[in-house]
Amino acid sequence: MSTPEQYSDAEWRARLSPEQYRVARLGGTERPFSGEHYPRTEHGDYHCVCCGSLLFHSDTKFDAGCGWPSFWAEAAGNRIKRLRDTSHGMIRVEVRCADCDAHLGHVFPDGPEPTGERYCINSVCLKFTPTP
Numbered sequence: 001m002s003t004p005e006q007y008s009d010a011e012w013r014a015r016l017s018p019e020q021y022r023v024a025r026l027g028g029t030e031r032p033f034s035g036e037h038y039p040r041t042e043h044g045d046y047h048c049v050c051c052g053s054l055l056f057h058s059d060t061k062f063d064a065g066c067g068w069p070s071f072w073a074e075a076a077g078n079r080i081k082r083l084r085d086t087s088h089g090m091i092r093v094e095v096r097c098a099d100c101d102a103h104l105g106h107v108f109p110d111g112p113e114p115t116g117e118r119y120c121i122n123s124v125c126l127k128f129t130p131t132p
Protein backbone atom coordinates (compact mmCIF):
# COMPACT_ATOMS: atom_id res chain seq x y z
CA MET A 1 0.00 0.00 0.00
CA SER A 2 1.38 3.40 -0.85
CA THR A 3 1.45 6.34 1.57
CA PRO A 4 0.33 9.84 0.54
CA GLU A 5 3.91 10.90 -0.28
CA GLN A 6 4.04 8.08 -2.85
CA TYR A 7 0.63 8.43 -4.48
CA SER A 8 0.66 8.60 -8.23
CA ASP A 9 -1.29 11.21 -10.11
CA ALA A 10 -3.99 8.61 -10.85
CA GLU A 11 -4.30 7.75 -7.15
CA TRP A 12 -4.75 11.41 -6.23
CA ARG A 13 -7.40 11.78 -8.91
CA ALA A 14 -9.27 8.79 -7.51
CA ARG A 15 -9.06 9.95 -3.89
CA LEU A 16 -9.99 13.62 -4.31
CA SER A 17 -12.96 15.47 -5.73
CA PRO A 18 -12.28 17.19 -9.08
CA GLU A 19 -12.07 20.59 -7.32
CA GLN A 20 -9.78 19.28 -4.58
CA TYR A 21 -7.55 17.72 -7.22
CA ARG A 22 -7.45 20.88 -9.32
CA VAL A 23 -6.52 23.15 -6.42
CA ALA A 24 -4.37 20.92 -4.18
CA ARG A 25 -2.52 18.88 -6.78
CA LEU A 26 -2.42 21.28 -9.75
CA GLY A 27 -1.89 24.49 -7.76
CA GLY A 28 -5.23 26.06 -8.63
CA THR A 29 -7.27 28.62 -6.70
CA GLU A 30 -10.88 28.30 -5.63
CA ARG A 31 -13.27 31.18 -6.27
CA PRO A 32 -13.23 33.72 -3.40
CA PHE A 33 -16.13 33.47 -0.94
CA SER A 34 -16.97 30.02 -2.35
CA GLY A 35 -15.26 27.84 0.25
CA GLU A 36 -16.99 26.17 3.17
CA HIS A 37 -14.37 27.23 5.74
CA TYR A 38 -14.22 30.94 4.94
CA PRO A 39 -17.09 31.93 7.29
CA ARG A 40 -16.43 29.18 9.83
CA THR A 41 -15.93 30.33 13.42
CA GLU A 42 -16.16 27.07 15.39
CA HIS A 43 -13.28 25.90 17.50
CA GLY A 44 -11.26 23.13 15.91
CA ASP A 45 -8.38 21.92 13.78
CA TYR A 46 -7.76 22.25 10.08
CA HIS A 47 -6.05 19.30 8.40
CA CYS A 48 -4.61 18.72 4.95
CA VAL A 49 -7.41 17.29 2.81
CA CYS A 50 -4.90 15.09 0.99
CA CYS A 51 -2.94 13.45 3.82
CA GLY A 52 -4.60 14.53 7.09
CA SER A 53 -1.60 16.42 8.48
CA LEU A 54 -2.58 19.07 11.05
CA LEU A 55 -1.98 22.49 9.48
CA PHE A 56 -3.89 25.17 11.39
CA HIS A 57 -5.86 25.77 14.58
CA SER A 58 -9.02 27.87 14.71
CA ASP A 59 -7.30 30.05 17.35
CA THR A 60 -5.22 31.67 14.62
CA LYS A 61 -8.03 32.06 12.06
CA PHE A 62 -9.20 35.58 11.27
CA ASP A 63 -11.34 37.31 8.70
CA ALA A 64 -9.11 39.15 6.25
CA GLY A 65 -12.08 40.07 4.07
CA CYS A 66 -10.42 38.42 1.08
CA GLY A 67 -12.81 35.51 0.54
CA TRP A 68 -10.45 32.74 1.62
CA PRO A 69 -9.82 31.31 5.10
CA SER A 70 -6.93 33.25 6.66
CA PHE A 71 -4.64 32.31 9.51
CA TRP A 72 -1.87 34.27 11.17
CA ALA A 73 0.17 31.19 12.16
CA GLU A 74 0.49 27.56 11.25
CA ALA A 75 0.02 24.76 13.77
CA ALA A 76 3.26 23.83 15.50
CA GLY A 77 5.71 21.43 13.94
CA ASN A 78 6.84 22.75 10.55
CA ARG A 79 4.09 21.00 8.64
CA ILE A 80 4.03 23.69 5.98
CA LYS A 81 6.76 24.50 3.49
CA ARG A 82 7.27 27.70 1.53
CA LEU A 83 8.19 28.11 -2.12
CA ARG A 84 8.84 31.20 -4.21
CA ASP A 85 6.04 31.62 -6.75
CA THR A 86 6.56 33.95 -9.71
CA SER A 87 3.43 33.01 -11.66
CA HIS A 88 0.87 35.60 -12.83
CA GLY A 89 3.53 38.34 -12.95
CA MET A 90 3.80 38.51 -9.15
CA ILE A 91 6.38 37.41 -6.62
CA ARG A 92 4.54 35.54 -3.93
CA VAL A 93 5.31 32.84 -1.40
CA GLU A 94 3.38 29.66 -2.04
CA VAL A 95 2.64 27.38 0.90
CA ARG A 96 2.40 23.62 0.59
CA CYS A 97 1.82 20.70 2.91
CA ALA A 98 5.28 19.52 3.95
CA ASP A 99 4.12 15.92 4.10
CA CYS A 100 2.35 15.39 0.77
CA ASP A 101 3.28 18.51 -1.22
CA ALA A 102 -0.34 19.65 -1.62
CA HIS A 103 -0.73 23.26 -2.74
CA LEU A 104 -2.54 25.16 0.05
CA GLY A 105 -2.37 28.83 -0.90
CA HIS A 106 0.01 31.72 -0.25
CA VAL A 107 1.46 33.56 2.73
CA PHE A 108 1.61 37.37 2.76
CA PRO A 109 3.43 39.78 5.10
CA ASP A 110 0.31 41.82 5.91
CA GLY A 111 -1.30 39.79 8.70
CA PRO A 112 -2.10 40.76 12.27
CA GLU A 113 0.25 40.56 15.25
CA PRO A 114 1.96 38.64 16.76
CA THR A 115 3.34 37.15 13.51
CA GLY A 116 2.38 39.84 11.00
CA GLU A 117 1.71 37.06 8.50
CA ARG A 118 -1.42 36.08 6.63
CA TYR A 119 -1.80 32.54 5.37
CA CYS A 120 -4.40 32.79 2.62
CA ILE A 121 -5.60 29.22 2.17
CA ASN A 122 -8.05 27.50 -0.16
CA SER A 123 -10.96 25.97 1.79
CA VAL A 124 -11.00 22.98 -0.50
CA CYS A 125 -7.48 22.03 0.66
CA LEU A 126 -8.57 21.83 4.31
CA LYS A 127 -10.57 19.33 6.32
CA PHE A 128 -12.08 20.71 9.55
CA THR A 129 -12.37 18.73 12.77
CA PRO A 130 -14.31 20.43 15.58
CA THR A 131 -12.79 20.27 19.06
CA PRO A 132 -14.61 20.95 22.33
Ligand SMILES: [Zn+2]
Pocket residue numbers: 048049050051052053097098099100101102
Ligand atom coordinates in the same frame (compact mmCIF):
# COMPACT_ATOMS: atom_id res chain seq x y z
ZN1 LIG B 1 -0.80 16.92 3.04
